[in-house]
Amino acid sequence: MAVLKTLARAAKQVLQSPGCGCGSSIVPVRFIGASPRQVASDASFHSVSFSETDHPRVLITGGLGQLGVGLAKLLRKRFGKNNVILSDIRKPADNVFYSGPFIYSDILDYKNLREIVVNNRITWLIHYSALLSAVGEANVRLARSVNITGLHNILDIAAEHGLRLFVPSTIGAFGPDSPRNPTPDLCIQRPRTIYGVSKVHAELMGEYYHYRYGLDFRCLRYPGIISADSQPGGGTTDYAVQIFHDAIKTGKFECNLKPDTRLPMMYIDDCLRATLEILEAPADNLSMRTYNINAMSFTPEELAQEVHKHMPELHVTYSLDAVRQGIADSWPMNFDDSNARNDWGWKHEYDLPELVTTMLNFLGTDSRLASTY
Numbered sequence: 305m306a307v308l309k310t311l312a313r314a315a316k317q318v319l320q321s322p323g324c325g326c327g328s329s330i331v332p333v334r335f336i337g338a339s340p341r342q343v344a345s346d347a348s349f350h351s352v353s354f355s356e357t358d359h360p361r362v363l364i365t366g367g368l369g370q371l372g373v374g375l376a377k378l379l380r381k382r383f384g385k386n387n388v389i390l391s392d393i394r395k396p397a398d399n400v401f402y403s404g405p406f407i408y409s410d411i412l413d414y415k416n417l418r419e420i421v422v423n424n425r426i427t428w429l430i431h432y433s434a435l436l437s438a439v440g441e442a443n444v445r446l447a448r449s450v451n452i453t454g455l456h457n458i459l460d461i462a463a464e465h466g467l468r469l470f471v472p473s474t475i476g477a478f479g480p481d482s483p484r485n486p487t488p489d490l491c492i493q494r495p496r497t498i499y500g501v502s503k504v505h506a507e508l509m510g511e512y513y514h515y516r517y518g519l520d521f522r523c524l525r526y527p528g529i530i531s532a533d534s535q536p537g538g539g540t541t542d543y544a545v546q547i548f549h550d551a552i553k554t555g556k557f558e559c560n561l562k563p564d565t566r567l568p569m570m571y572i573d574d575c576l577r578a579t580l581e582i583l584e585a586p587a588d589n590l591s592m593r594t595y596n597i598n599a600m601s602f603t604p605e606e607l608a609q610e611v612h613k614h615m616p617e618l619h620v621t622y623s624l625d626a627v628r629q630g631i632a633d634s635w636p637m638n639f640d641d642s643n644a645r646n647d648w649g650w651k652h653e654y655d656l657p658e659l660v661t662t663m664l665n666f667l668g669t670d671s672r673l674a675s676t677y
């Protein structure tokens with residue numbers, strides 16, 4: 305009899321645990337300081353709905369990094385200034401602060417995050433907070449906390465409030481055992497950085513919450529992103545931004561990767577447009593929830609050659625950063641994004657020549673000015 309009671313208790317626990325695939329649809333609900341719980345998805349507090357005809361109410365976490373401000377600008381144009389809230393733990397510059405709603409949000413503070421979502425009736429959550437590949441290796445503990453614990457907060461809040469959740473992944477979610485030229489969507493993923501490990505975790509957890517709890521999770525694996533008016537936050541692909549700044553300021557550039565290190569790259573406008581496109585794509589078009597996207601692939605040498613066409617005097621030298629080189633050598637050289645192109649019509653606009661011309665023009669020079677160096 306005692307054995308039967310124990311078995312019955314164990315069965316009850318299994319049925320109540322997140323691993324149970326039976327019974328009615330459930331969403332995880334976490335209260336402050338307690339572990340995740342499950343509540344029927346038709347519970348009365350879970351009534352936030354997003355009609356396709358309304359504008360979404362968007363929250364961007366980690367919004368003061370390389371990508372967030374540009375994304376806010378694009379989304380505000382589309383959905384209205386007050387419908388897009390930027391958040392971060394840093395202090396915004398005046399121009400950012402006065403360009404639209406900004407709020408302090410630490411993704412490690414679950415209660416604060418939940419309050420922001422509730423008080424602002426958020427319907428789309430764009431989760432940009434992260435420590436990138438190189439800074440992550442320099443501070444594994446913090447990267448683990450922000451990239452993994454922070455993500456858990458985001459997933460629970462998104463599931464609890466029925467949000468559409470976008471989390472970017474990266475070429476860094478692949479590793480030396482992945483096919484590298486090209487790298488398809490589905491293949492072995494054994495990254496060797498805490499950044500990559502946390503991003504594979506994010507992909508898998510997001511997809512798990514999608515299939516298990518119905519979370520509208522959407523994820524793009526970005527290549528290295530190149531932007532003129534925002535600085536990268538400590539990644540392996542940062543050299544491809546820095547070359548433009550140094551070329552214009554000093555006419556010299558010291559590259560921290562080998563000249564023949566090939567990596568997938570994209571201009572920021574393409575990246576942000578892709579993000580909006582996948583967020584707006586009808587769910588029926590998405591045969592997957594995590595897609596590679598790509599625009600071009602080049603080496604430092606090829607990038608320098610293209611810049612030379614505008615600035616023949618640019619002097620490039622190489623002084624390797626062993627950590628970044630090791631990371632780059634384990635990442636995709638070319639990215640196969642055919643599923644994104646077929647499913648929801650992804651198409652990049654910027655190739656290498658357009659990228660270089662655009663960056664140099666934006667930063668205040670072009671080929672006509674090159675002769676003054």
Ligand SMILES: NC(=O)c1ccc[n+]([C@@H]2O[C@H](COP(=O)([O-])OP(=O)(O)OC[C@H]3O[C@@H](n4cnc5c(N)ncnc54)[C@H](O)[C@@H]3O)[C@@H](O)[C@H]2O)c1
Binds near residue numbers: 366410432535
């Ligand atoms: N930039 C790229 O080349 C690239 C490529 C692939 C994927 N991604 C992904 O896109 C996202 C945005 O990238 P980015 O380049 O703007 O990153 P970034 O490093 O420039 O910015 C990240 C932001 O996160 C914030 N942050 C850190 N800890 C936080 C916390 N506890 N709470 C809230 N915010 C916190 C930082 O203050 C920073 O502003 C990241 O998830 C990144 O992994 C970027």
Ligand SMILES: C[C@@H](O)[C@H](N)C(=O)O
Binds near residue numbers: 475
């Ligand atoms: C590629 C991307 O995830 C980021 N720019 C990094 O290098 O870490």
